[in-house]
Amino acid sequence: MNAATAGYNFAYLDERTKRMIRRALLKAVAVPGCQVPFGSREMPLAYGWGTGGIQVTAAVIGAGDVLKVIDQGSDDTTNAVNIRRFFARVTGVRTTERTREATLIQTRHRIPEVPLTEQQVIVYQVPQPEPLYKLEPRRSAATRLHAWREYGVMNVKLYEDIARWGRIDSAYDHPVLVNGRYVMAPSPIPSFDNPKMHRMPALQLFGAGREKRLYAVPPYTDVKSLDFEDHPFKVEPQGHACALCGSTDTWLDEVLQDGGARMWTCSDTDFCRERREEKQP
Amino acid sequence: MYVAVKGGEAAIAASLHLLDEVRRGDPAVRELAVAQIREQLALAVDRVMAEGSLYDPELAALALKQARGDAIEATFLLRAYRTTLPRFGYSEPVDTERMQVGRRISAIFKDLPGGQVLGATFDYTQRLLDFGLLADEREPAPQPVAAVAGEKAETGVAPALQQLVAEGLVEPAVPSAGDPEPEDITRTPPAYPMNRATRLQMLARADEGWVLGLAYSTQRGYANTHPFAGEIRAGRVPLELVPDELGFAVEIGEIELTECQMVNQFVGSAVAPPQFTRGYGLVFGEGERKAMAMSLADRVLRADEFGEEVTSPAQLQEFALSHGDNVEASGFVQHLKLPHYVDFEAEMQTVRALRQRHREAEE
Numbered sequence: 001m002n003a004a005t006a007g008y009n010f011a012y013l014d015e016r017t018k019r020m021i022r023r024a025l026l027k028a029v030a031v032p033g034c035q036v037p038f039g040s041r042e043m044p045l046a047y048g049w050g051t052g053g054i055q056v057t058a059a060v061i062g063a064g065d066v067l068k069v070i071d072q073g074s075d076d077t078t079n080a081v082n083i084r085r086f087f088a089r090v091t092g093v094r095t096t097e098r099t100r101e102a103t104l105i106q107t108r109h110r111i112p113e114v115p116l117t118e119q120q121v122i123v124y125q126v127p128q129p130e131p132l133y134k135l136e137p138r139r140s141a142a143t144r145l146h147a148w149r150e151y152g153v154m155n156v157k158l159y160e161d162i163a164r165w166g167r168i169d170s171a172y173d174h175p176v177l178v179n180g181r182y183v184m185a186p187s188p189i190p191s192f193d194n195p196k197m198h199r200m201p202a203l204q205l206f207g208a209g210r211e212k213r214l215y216a217v218p219p220y221t222d223v224k225s226l227d228f229e230d231h232p233f234k235v236e237p238q239g240h241a242c243a244l245c246g247s248t249d250t251w252l253d254e255v256l257q258d259g260g261a262r263m264w265t266c267s268d269t270d271f272c273r274e275r276r277e278e279k280q281p
Numbered sequence: 282m283y284v285a286v287k288g289g290e291a292a293i294a295a296s297l298h299l300l301d302e303v304r305r306g307d308p309a310v311r312e313l314a315v316a317q318i319r320e321q322l323a324l325a326v327d328r329v330m331a332e333g334s335l336y337d338p339e340l341a342a343l344a345l346k347q348a349r350g351d352a353i354e355a356t357f358l359l360r361a362y363r364t365t366l367p368r369f370g371y372s373e374p375v376d377t378e379r380m381q382v383g384r385r386i387s388a389i390f391k392d393l394p395g396g397q398v399l400g401a402t403f404d405y406t407q408r409l410l411d412f413g414l415l416a417d418e419r420e421p422a423p424q425p426v427a428a429v430a431g432e433k434a435e436t437g438v439a440p441a442l443q444q445l446v447a448e449g450l451v452e453p454a455v456p457s458a459g460d461p462e463p464e465d466i467t468r469t470p471p472a473y474p475m476n477r478a479t480r481l482q483m484l485a486r487a488d489e490g491w492v493l494g495l496a497y498s499t500q501r502g503y504a505n506t507h508p509f510a511g512e513i514r515a516g517r518v519p520l521e522l523v524p525d526e527l528g529f530a531v532e533i534g535e536i537e538l539t540e541c542q543m544v545n546q547f548v549g550s551a552v553a554p555p556q557f558t559r560g561y562g563l564v565f566g567e568g569e570r571k572a573m574a575m576s577l578a579d580r581v582l583r584a585d586e587f588g589e590e591v592t593s594p595a596q597l598q599e600f601a602l603s604h605g606d607n608v609e610a611s612g613f614v615q616h617l618k619l620p621h622y623v624d625f626e627a628e629m630q631t632v633r634a635l636r637q638r639h640r641e642a643e644e
Contacts, residue, residue: 042364047612081289171627190627213471
């Protein structure tokens with residue numbers, strides 16, 4: 001650590017705060033998908049920019065961890081760079097852009113394309129942990145609905161989507177049922193990523209700093225995207241191939257080019273790099 | 282051919298450098314000292330302390346300097362520092378009766394027991410720009426009035442409402458019935474419904490503009506409180522702490538506070554005779570506007586206690602309180618600047634599919 005961070009504890013937060021967060025995380029792991037209130041601290045990062053994610057990362061990171069931070073699937077978006085720099089500065093741990101090398105991955109809006117393993121933990125930044133908030137803005141009332149497992153409002157919403165649009169209109173942050181019990185917000189990942197959460201070998205932790213809530217999905221837990229028997233949840237292909245690696249089974253960013261042309265490239269930049277390297281002898 | 286944009290790191294470094302430059306402004310103009318901000322922009326400092334919920338004029342002034350005068354950014358800086366401080370303990374409740382009042386006014390007494398003290402106020406200025414202040418240096422400040430008259434700030438001024446409370450006309454200033462020991466909102470996440478002590482904490486560090494707007498709405502018919510400014514006082518109060526190893530209170534310093542006791546709408550029932558109720562406001566430093574607004578907001582939020590019908594946004598606890606924190610609000614509103622292109626792409630896919638369907642239906 002350098003002089004500027006000399007006055008700070010390892011990973012910025014003091015040990016008592018980390019313990020408080022870990023206790024909340026243990027509860028979250030014990031009750032998969034249930035939102036656990038925690039004493040969210042004010043972080044040197046703006047609310048809405050990953051304060052929940054960095055508190056969870058700070059609470060679980062150890063000196064031996066290798067950290068990867070992505071935003072929109074990319075390691076090089078400014079906020080990902082900033083969070084990675086922050087942890088490099090306050091922990092001195094090794095950072096990486098390679099998904100396979102990382103032991104701890106903090107993400108915003110994507111799940112890496114490479115299947116994660118039991119040796120890895122993924123931390124999601126969550127802007128709005130309450131999946132029912134558009135239907136019931138009062139958190140006191142929404143908490144009761146979760147307790148009673150009363151998800152009728154959500155089913156009606158999904159039904160109305162189908163009646164109106166012929167499909168469910170949540171292209172991202174599509175709600176999931178965790179372990180057959182709690183309806184949970186997967187954070188604003190594209191629905192394309194939802195199936196990756198199901199029985200994932202890695203521990204999935206979710207942090208919402210501004211809303212002061214944590215939740216978790218333990219390894220190998222059932223995560224089912226909400227749907228109906230006659231309108232099953234399905235991932236629709238984008239119908240394009242990555243211009244860099246040729247991939248057709250990954251989430252693609254649409255890039256507008258000068259002259260109005262469009263190209264599609266992998267949103268997961270590390271995965272794209274890996275595929276290209278495989279192809280080259 | 283497009284290659285994934287690299288260089289976020291270099292761009293951030295360049296931006297930080299530029300920020301340093303614009304903060305300094307024209308180097309031909311003398312640099313602003315933190316002490317100047319603390320002394321001469323004291324109300325900005327007070328606001329940052331109140332909303333940053335940290336009483337430290339020096340650091341609040343530093344935050345303002347670093348934030349280029351942006352009050353909310355300065356508040357954020359102070360909060361991010363505050364969060365790293367160890368918690369020694371909790372002070373004893375401050376006793377505003379022991380305040381050295383620099384200002385004390387009441388709107389409900391023609392002849393206020395203990396006397397009105399105007400102190401330094403903008404209230405009776407005529408809001409004409411003083412072009413004399415354009416000059417960099419002026420003659421030395423005039424002799425303080427109090428010193429001229431040989432007076433000192435008064436301490437131990439009894440609350441203006443004391444007599445009316447003794448007669449039972451105004452409710453006493455005690456915690457609301459059933460309220461537990463207050464929780465620390467920076468340690469325990471807020472849960473609704475919220476007791477009054479916790480609500481007051483939320484309001485004390487809420488954004489002044491937000492609280493002012495809430496209060497104003499209650500005066501324009503969105504809820505109603507029939508307010509009268511019972512007493513507003515500002516000045517220094519001693520702060521006491523009981524160290525574990527001593528077991529008795531030790532004075533650890535003084536802080537400046539502004540307190541507002543608003544006298545409101547009377548209530549009564551079959552069992553209790555009618556009496557005026559109160560709204561309460563208390564903020565760090567000189568923050569009269571905020572303290573008054575807070576007292577109005579506090580009173581309407583007591584709707585449950587008095588069985589009043591909840592009809593307006595200012596009365597809704599979750600609405601009024603959870604959106605008043607400007608550090609939270611500013612962060613979340615501005616997070617929309619972060620890339621959202623993955624979600625947007627997902628949404629485009631949906632809209633394209635829907636448009637396709639629409640076209641097919643038309644054909």
